[in-house]
Amino acid sequence: MLISQYNPILYESDSAYLCYYRAGLFSYLSVRNYMKPIRALLLFLFLPLCVFAGEKKVNITAVFDSYGDSVAADLWAQVISETRGLLNEEYNIEFSETYIAVETKGKKRRYVDKINEELQKADVDIIITMGALVSDAASKVEKPSKNIIAPIVIDAKLQGFPENKSKSGTIFSGRNNFTYLTSYQTVQRDLGAFYEMLGFKSLLVIVNKNITSASFFQRLRKYSEKNSIFSINIAAIEDESDIEKLDLSVADAVYFTPLGVAEETKQILIDKINKAGIPSFSMYGKSDVESGVLMAATDNDNNARLARRIALSVQSILSGEEAAYLSTDFRKEFELVINMKTAAEIGFYPNWELLAEAELINADRGRNFPDMSMRNLVDLAIKNNLSLESAGIGLKMGEENVSSAAAKLRPKVGLGLTEVRLDEEHVSPFQYQNETRAGISIEQVVFSEMAWAGYSTEKLLQKARSEEYKSYKKDIVYQAGKLYLTLLQIDSLKKIALGNLKITKNNLRLARLRESVGYSGRADIYRWQSEVNNDRKELAQIISAYKQMLIKLNAVIGADQEKEYNLQEPDKDGSFPLLCNGKILKYIENPRSFAVFRDFAVEQGLESSNKVRQIENTVAALKKGLLAVKADRYIPNIGIKGEVSELLDYSGAGGQMLLGKDETSWNLGLSVSWDLYSGGSKSADIRRGEFRLHKTMVDLKAFKEEKSAQIRAALQKISGSYPAIKFSKDSALAAAKNLELVQDAYAKGAVSVTELIDSQNAAFVAEQAVVKSKYDFLLDYLDYQRAVGVFSMHFSKADENSWFVRLNSFFKKRGIDIRR
Structure with a gap:
C-alpha cells in the first residue's frame, strides 16, 4: 500500500501528521519486497539521525502563471504554513517564488521552458506549479531532473496527464519525479450541469493561448462533435487585445477555464460578458463567481485541504517516497455557487431547487436593493x-364639527323673493291680488347656554381627537x-x-x-x-x-x-x-x-x-356639557330677528289702502324662551352626563x-x-x-x-x-x-x-x- 492511499482530510490536526508520516513510511518500505531487508536496515540506521539532524536544508520554488493571482497567492501562503508546521522540526525549508511575466509573448513552449529553467537551478529541490498553465506545462516535461508537484489541473484526461493504476486501484503518474493532484473534475461534467440549468444552444469555451496540450483542444472538439444538443466554440486569449477582439455573438453561454492572466484582465473579460447578458460558468471556482461570473461548482474548503495535501506530498517526497508513485487522487465535494447580482444583471432567475441547493453570493444585493435605515422607514411610514x-382626514372632519358648533353663535342672514297670487274673493284693501316682494332677514342668538356649551365642548373634543391622532x-x-x-x-x-x-x-x-x-x-x-x-x-x-x-x-x-x-x-x-x-x-x-x-x-x-x-380633554368637555344641561333649566334662550322687504311689482284688485305708501317694510323681534318641562328628559340627560363623566x-x-x-x-x-x-x-x-x-x-x-x-x-x-x-x-x-x-x-x-x-x-x- 502506498502512502498516498491515505486520505489527508482525515488528518486535520498537527498531531495526526506524524501518524500519517509513520504509516506512510513503513507502508512505502513494504511495497518493494526485494528491497525489504535493505530498506529496513537503512531505516534502523538512519531514522535516528533524521530525528536529531533537523537542519537539512530544502529549497522549494513555486512557479506562478502570472503576477496578481490572489487565489494562487493565498494558496501558496497556506502551503508554506502547512509545510512549515509539518516539517520544520526535521528540515530547514526555504521557499521562493517565480513568475512567468504576463508581458512576454512568444511560443506556447515558454511555460515548459520556464519549468526547465527552474529544474537547472542548483538551489531548487522541489518545484510546485501554482497555476493551471504551469501545471499543464509541467505535464509535458518528459524527464524532469527534480521533483515537480502540479496541484492545479483543469481536466487530467482532457489535458493528457500521465496516468497509471496499481492493482489496489491507486492512480499515480508513473513519470519519474512528477506527481499531480486531480479531483477528477471534468469539463464534460461541468458542461453537462451548466446545460441542464440553462439549456443553451451554443457554448463559448475560453482558454489561455498558452495551453500546451494539443490533446485538450482535440478532445474538447470531439466532445462537441459527439454532442448533438449544443455546439462548442473555443476562444484563446492572453491579454486585453484578445478580449477586445472576442466575438460573443457566436454563443449564448460562456465557460471559463483557468486563464492564468492578471485579475484586472480577467475582470475586463467578465464585465464584457455580463454586459452582453450572457450567462457564464467558471471551472476555477468561487473566486471567479465573486468577481462577477454567474456560477461555478466549487469546494468551499478547497484551498485549506489542497494546501495540506501539497504539504503531505512534500513530506512524502522528502521521506524517500518516489513522486511517480504518489496518488494523484484529490477528490472534492462540489457545491454550486451563484452570483445573484450577476444573475439580476443578465436576467437569469434561478429556480427554487437551485436557490435551495446553491450557495448564493450577493443574495441581498442581487437586484440593487435601496438602502433603508430604521429612521428612514419611520419617516416613510409617517x-x-x-x-x-385616514386618521388625519378624520381629524380634519372634527375641525368642521367645531365650525358647525361655532356657526350656531353667529348671525344667520337670509335673502328671499316672494310671489303672491290671490283669487278675487279673498282680495283685501291691505294686499294686492298679485304682488312680488324681495326681502332680507337676520337672526342672532343673544344667549343660549346649550349653544355656547356645544361650541366649547366641540373645541375640547377636537383637542381630544388631535391627541388621539x-x-x-x-x-x-x-x-x-x-x-x-x-x-x-x-x-x-x-x-x-x-x-x-x-x-x-x-x-x-x-x-x-x-x-x-x-x-x-x-x-x-x-x-x-x-x-x-x-x-x-x-x-x-x-x-x-x-x-x-x-x-x-x-x-x-x-x-x-x-x-x-x-x-x-x-x-x-x-x-x-x-x-x-x-x-x-x-x-x-x-x-x-x-x-x-x-x-x-x-x-x-x-x-x-x-x-x-385625550381623556383629560374628554373629561373637560363632559363637564362643560353637563354644566350646560343643568343651567339650561333656569337660563332662558334669548334671540333677536329682523327683516326688511321691498315690493317689486303688484297688479289686480285690492290694495286700496296701500296706494301712495312706502313700498319698503321692516320688522324686528326679540324672543325669550324657557323649556319649563320636557317630560323628564332633562333630568335623565343630567344623570346620564354625570355617570358618563364619572366613568x-x-x-x-x-x-x-x-x-x-x-x-x-x-x-x-x-x-x-x-x-x-x-x-x-x-x-x-x-x-x-x-x-x-x-x-x-x-x-x-x-x-x-x-x-x-x-x-x-x-x-x-x-x-x-x-x-x-x-x-x-x-x-x-x-x-x-x-x-x-x-x-x-x-x-x-x-x-x-x-x-x-x-x-x-x-x-x-x-x-x-x-x-x-
Missing part, C-alpha cells in the same frame, strides 16, 4: 401610511420600528441557518470520507443526508417568514408589497441615540438608581401620553395606573434582555469550541454521528440565541419608548442634552447625583 392618512401616529412609528427590527432578526437567523447548512454539508462530506476508510458505514451518510434536508427545510421556512414580514413592512410604509431593501443595523444608523452612546447605562447600574429611573420614566410617560391628554374619570385613573405598570414592566423586561446578550454570546462561544472538538474527534472516529449532531445543534441553537437576544433587547427598548411615548430616533443633540438635564434634575431631587 408620510405614506394609509391608515394614518398623535397617539395613533406613535403607534405607526412603533409598528414600523418593530417590523424593521423583526425583519433584521429574521435576516440574521437566515444567515445563521445558511452557515449551519454549510456545516452539515461539510459533515456529510466528512462522513463519506470516514466511510471510504472504514471508520463508519453508510448509516452515517444517510443520517447526514437527512440532516441536510432538515436544514434546507428550516432555511426555507425562515426565508418564507422573511418574505411575509417584508410584505407587512411595505404595507405600513405604503410601498410595493414585495419591494426589498438593504437594511442597516439600527445601532449604526443612530436610531437609538440615548442607548448607543452608553450614557444611559450609569443611571440603571444598580437597583436604587434603576428604581429612580423607573419613577422618572413613569413621570415622563404620563406627561407625554397622548391618551392621558371617564375612572377610565383616566385606570389608564394612568395601566400606563405606569406598562412603563415599569417594559423597563424590567429590558433589565433581563440586556444581560442576556452577553450570556448568549458566552454560551455560543463555548458551544462553538465544543463543536470544533467534537468534529475533530468525529473525523478521527472517536465519537459517533449522534454526538456530532447534538453538538452541532447545540452550537446552532446558541448562535440563534445570540441573534435573538440582541434583537429581543432592541424590541424591548422599543416597547419602552412606546410606553413612555418618546422616540429618540429623531432627537437632535439639543433634544438629547435637554433630556439628560431633566433626568439629572429628577435624580438630584431623589438625592442621587450622577457625576460620572
Whole structure:
C-alpha cells in the first residue's frame, strides 16, 4: 500500500501528521519486497539521525502563471504554513517564488521552458506549479531532473496527464519525479450541469493561448462533435487585445477555464460578458463567481485541504517516497455557487431547487436593493401610511364639527323673493291680488347656554381627537420600528441557518470520507443526508417568514408589497441615540438608581401620553356639557330677528289702502324662551352626563395606573434582555469550541454521528440565541419608548442634552447625583 492511499482530510490536526508520516513510511518500505531487508536496515540506521539532524536544508520554488493571482497567492501562503508546521522540526525549508511575466509573448513552449529553467537551478529541490498553465506545462516535461508537484489541473484526461493504476486501484503518474493532484473534475461534467440549468444552444469555451496540450483542444472538439444538443466554440486569449477582439455573438453561454492572466484582465473579460447578458460558468471556482461570473461548482474548503495535501506530498517526497508513485487522487465535494447580482444583471432567475441547493453570493444585493435605515422607514411610514392618512382626514372632519358648533353663535342672514297670487274673493284693501316682494332677514342668538356649551365642548373634543391622532401616529412609528427590527432578526437567523447548512454539508462530506476508510458505514451518510434536508427545510421556512414580514413592512410604509431593501443595523444608523452612546447605562447600574429611573420614566410617560391628554380633554368637555344641561333649566334662550322687504311689482284688485305708501317694510323681534318641562328628559340627560363623566374619570385613573405598570414592566423586561446578550454570546462561544472538538474527534472516529449532531445543534441553537437576544433587547427598548411615548430616533443633540438635564434634575431631587 502506498502512502498516498491515505486520505489527508482525515488528518486535520498537527498531531495526526506524524501518524500519517509513520504509516506512510513503513507502508512505502513494504511495497518493494526485494528491497525489504535493505530498506529496513537503512531505516534502523538512519531514522535516528533524521530525528536529531533537523537542519537539512530544502529549497522549494513555486512557479506562478502570472503576477496578481490572489487565489494562487493565498494558496501558496497556506502551503508554506502547512509545510512549515509539518516539517520544520526535521528540515530547514526555504521557499521562493517565480513568475512567468504576463508581458512576454512568444511560443506556447515558454511555460515548459520556464519549468526547465527552474529544474537547472542548483538551489531548487522541489518545484510546485501554482497555476493551471504551469501545471499543464509541467505535464509535458518528459524527464524532469527534480521533483515537480502540479496541484492545479483543469481536466487530467482532457489535458493528457500521465496516468497509471496499481492493482489496489491507486492512480499515480508513473513519470519519474512528477506527481499531480486531480479531483477528477471534468469539463464534460461541468458542461453537462451548466446545460441542464440553462439549456443553451451554443457554448463559448475560453482558454489561455498558452495551453500546451494539443490533446485538450482535440478532445474538447470531439466532445462537441459527439454532442448533438449544443455546439462548442473555443476562444484563446492572453491579454486585453484578445478580449477586445472576442466575438460573443457566436454563443449564448460562456465557460471559463483557468486563464492564468492578471485579475484586472480577467475582470475586463467578465464585465464584457455580463454586459452582453450572457450567462457564464467558471471551472476555477468561487473566486471567479465573486468577481462577477454567474456560477461555478466549487469546494468551499478547497484551498485549506489542497494546501495540506501539497504539504503531505512534500513530506512524502522528502521521506524517500518516489513522486511517480504518489496518488494523484484529490477528490472534492462540489457545491454550486451563484452570483445573484450577476444573475439580476443578465436576467437569469434561478429556480427554487437551485436557490435551495446553491450557495448564493450577493443574495441581498442581487437586484440593487435601496438602502433603508430604521429612521428612514419611520419617516416613510409617517408620510405614506394609509391608515394614518385616514386618521388625519378624520381629524380634519372634527375641525368642521367645531365650525358647525361655532356657526350656531353667529348671525344667520337670509335673502328671499316672494310671489303672491290671490283669487278675487279673498282680495283685501291691505294686499294686492298679485304682488312680488324681495326681502332680507337676520337672526342672532343673544344667549343660549346649550349653544355656547356645544361650541366649547366641540373645541375640547377636537383637542381630544388631535391627541388621539398623535397617539395613533406613535403607534405607526412603533409598528414600523418593530417590523424593521423583526425583519433584521429574521435576516440574521437566515444567515445563521445558511452557515449551519454549510456545516452539515461539510459533515456529510466528512462522513463519506470516514466511510471510504472504514471508520463508519453508510448509516452515517444517510443520517447526514437527512440532516441536510432538515436544514434546507428550516432555511426555507425562515426565508418564507422573511418574505411575509417584508410584505407587512411595505404595507405600513405604503410601498410595493414585495419591494426589498438593504437594511442597516439600527445601532449604526443612530436610531437609538440615548442607548448607543452608553450614557444611559450609569443611571440603571444598580437597583436604587434603576428604581429612580423607573419613577422618572413613569413621570415622563404620563406627561407625554397622548391618551392621558385625550381623556383629560374628554373629561373637560363632559363637564362643560353637563354644566350646560343643568343651567339650561333656569337660563332662558334669548334671540333677536329682523327683516326688511321691498315690493317689486303688484297688479289686480285690492290694495286700496296701500296706494301712495312706502313700498319698503321692516320688522324686528326679540324672543325669550324657557323649556319649563320636557317630560323628564332633562333630568335623565343630567344623570346620564354625570355617570358618563364619572366613568371617564375612572377610565383616566385606570389608564394612568395601566400606563405606569406598562412603563415599569417594559423597563424590567429590558433589565433581563440586556444581560442576556452577553450570556448568549458566552454560551455560543463555548458551544462553538465544543463543536470544533467534537468534529475533530468525529473525523478521527472517536465519537459517533449522534454526538456530532447534538453538538452541532447545540452550537446552532446558541448562535440563534445570540441573534435573538440582541434583537429581543432592541424590541424591548422599543416597547419602552412606546410606553413612555418618546422616540429618540429623531432627537437632535439639543433634544438629547435637554433630556439628560431633566433626568439629572429628577435624580438630584431623589438625592442621587450622577457625576460620572
